[in-house]
Amino acid sequence: MxxxxxxxxxxxxxxxxxxxxxxxxxxxxxxxxxxxxxxxxxxxxxxxxxxxxxxxxxxxxxxxxxxxxxxxxxxxxxxxxxxxxxxxxGESLVTDDGLKISTYAVGExxxxxxxxxxxxxxxxxxxxxxxxxxxxxxxxxxxxxxxxxxxxxxxxxxxxxxxxxxxxxxxxxxxxxxxxAAELPYSDKTAENACGQCTRCLDACTRKALYAPFRIDASKCLSYKTIEEPLDDTEEADNGRTETFSQKWIFGCDDCADACPWNRFNKPGWREFSSNREFLRSCNREFWNSISEEQFQDLFKDTPLLRPGLAKIRKNISR
Ligand code: SF4
Ligand code: SF4
Structure with a gap:
């Protein structure tokens, strides 16, 4: 046609x-x-x-x-x-002192x-x-x-x-x-949910933000709390935290994504999305607490870490 x-x-x-x-x-x-x-x-x-x-x-x-x-x-x-x-x-990033950053944020x-x-x-x-x-x-x-x-x-x-x-x-x-506005040949075929009896993602969400299949309460979700939640609302001591004490999410959270068996079909990530991985691995508590705002802006321009900003990341570390 x-x-x-x-x-x-x-x-x-x-x-x-x-x-x-x-x-x-x-x-x-x-x-x-x-x-x-x-x-x-x-x-x-x-x-x-x-x-x-x-x-x-x-x-x-x-x-x-x-x-x-x-x-x-x-x-x-x-x-x-x-x-x-x-x-x-790829995998979530863990710094040498246990700070965790979501997979999607380690590149451009x-x-x-x-x-x-x-x-x-x-x-x-x-x-x-x-x-x-x-x-x-x-x-x-x-x-x-x-x-x-x-x-x-x-x-x-x-x-x-x-x-x-x-x-x-x-x-x-x-x-x-x-x-x-261009028309294309549509197949109109959609796939049915194929999770079956699996509940791995629900079990992996220790905060119960994913509290039922397909239901996420963002106000409890670490992805929201470490990135989007206004700085003034970020708890210094988050007693509801149930992450392991040796590791802590400071940007995002991959727990419910990483738990999924369908990850075995992941394709290799684009190079641009992991360009800071090696550098970030060395960004431990001492690094985050010592850099200036200027250095932060310079080091992380055009990266997802700019969204929460340095003050929020520091607060996430102190939670
Ligand atoms: S991102 Fe983390 S906190 Fe949010 S729903 Fe998934 S496992 Fe739970
Ligand atoms: S872990 Fe993956 S397959 Fe299992 S219930 Fe969750 S989304 Fe479905």
Missing amino acids: KDTGKNISQEELWAGIQKMSEDLGFADCGCARVVPLSGSREEGRYLEAGQMGHFGKMEYLKRNVDKRMDPTLLLEGAKSVIVFLAPFG DYHKVIKDKLYRIVSFIEESCGQKKICRVFTDSAPVMERSWAVRAGLGFIGKNNFLISPKAGVKNFLGVIIT
Whole structure:
């Protein structure tokens, strides 16, 4: 069917996108037809989480729900959501004195790394269709239900730990999204949840933030508490802490992700996502407590560690 505006069919366009995705190192990609998510089970779960106070103080999650549920409010005429899996693989980082940093934070800021690659695919789509401004790119930076679209694009299922689980590429993948007005061939096949009787992720969450399958109370979750929670609310002595005393999360938490048996399908992480690993291994308590704000900004510019900032990291160490 020649309906992409230029002499290229939907199938040819999609084949080109898949080829570029592979060449750029994405572990998989899929496309879903744009439909409003309002009234869907995904919207129901989202609204319920907000009503139950599970967003903590992340007020931005409560805003723009209409846009979150309807891609046509983010891009006029949106027809397709294309989701890409960017593997970050690897293990959580443990410093020589037991401070732990989430796997995804030991390299460059993933937003920029992924967007740079997605813009190249956007150029290809727009050139192929002979039209400009028919795409928008998102990586965890705007109200988009990335995981819901990934499932609808046939990339995998949502595990009880709330991660997208890809039978092809495991658990540790960032999701990059292109919303486009170009139409593509959709398979409309989605995978059923394949957790079965497994409860490893629930058992691994010692804080019981993951308190039931698919239910996370962010206000108790270490990923929220060590990164997003406002500094003034960070407890100096967190008596509810049940991490082992020899090791302590100071940025994020991978316990419910690491517990998942689907990790055996993880692809090797992109080099950019582990570029600081060796250096960070040596960043012990003494390091964090002695560097100046200026040094911190210089050493960690364009990395995820800038988000909590030095003062918050220090407070996380003293919890
Ligand atoms: S990230 Fe850690 S604290 Fe949060 S739900 Fe998972 S295991 Fe629990
Ligand atoms: S650990 Fe088990 S229950 Fe949890 S997401 Fe993985 S397979 Fe599902």
